[in-house]
Amino acid sequence: MSSSESKTPEGSKVHDLFDGGRLLDQVEAIGRATSDKIPKPPDTGGMNDITREELNAILENRQLKADARLKEFEGRVTDGLVRMDHSLQLLDKDLAGIRGLKGTIILNSVLSVIAIVGITIAVMAYGVANFDSGRDTSAALQEMKQQSFETRQLLEQVKAQQKAPQATQ
Numbered sequence: 001m002s003s004s005e006s007k008t009p010e011g012s013k014v015h016d017l018f019d020g021g022r023l024l025d026q027v028e029a030i031g032r033a034t035s036d037k038i039p040k041p042p043d044t045g046g047m048n049d050i051t052r053e054e055l056n057a058i059l060e061n062r063q064l065k066a067d068a069r070l071k072e073f074e075g076r077v078t079d080g081l082v083r084m085d086h087s088l089q090l091l092d093k094d095l096a097g098i099r100g101l102k103g104t105i106i107l108n109s110v111l112s113v114i115a116i117v118g119i120t121i122a123v124m125a126y127g128v129a130n131f132d133s134g135r136d137t138s139a140a141l142q143e144m145k146q147q148s149f150e151t152r153q154l155l156e157q158v159k160a161q162q163k164a165p166q167a168t169q
Helices: 013-017 021-034 053-166
Strands: none
Touching: none
C-alpha cells in the first residue's frame, strides 16, 4: 500500500468506508512504526502554527460567548421563576376563598341539621298540643252534654211541678 493510497482526504469514499478514518489512522500508525520519517498530512500543509496570543484571544472569545449564553439562560430561568411565583400567589388567593368556603359549608351543614331537628320537635309539639286540645275539647264537650242533660231534666221537673199545682187548682 503506497502512502498516497493510505492518506485519503476526509469525505472521500475510502475515508467513509473506514469508519470516519479510525481504521485509516491505525494503518498510518503501523506505517510510521516501520519508517523513521513521519509524513505530514496533506490537508494541514498550508496551515500556520497558532501563536499564544491568538490562542488566548480565541479562548477568551469563546469564554465570553459562553458567559453571555449563561447570563441569558439565567435571565430566562429568573423570569420563569418570577412568573411561577406570581402564578402561585394568584392560586393561593383563589384557594383562600375555597378554604373559607369549606368552613362555610360545614357551618351551614351543622345549622341545617339543627334547624331540621328544631322543626321536627316543633311539629311534634304542635301535634301533641292539638291532640291534647282535642282531648280537652272532647272532655269539655262531654261535660257540657252532661250539664245540658241535667239542665233538661231539671227543666222538665220544674215544668212538671208547675203543671201539677195548676192541675190541682
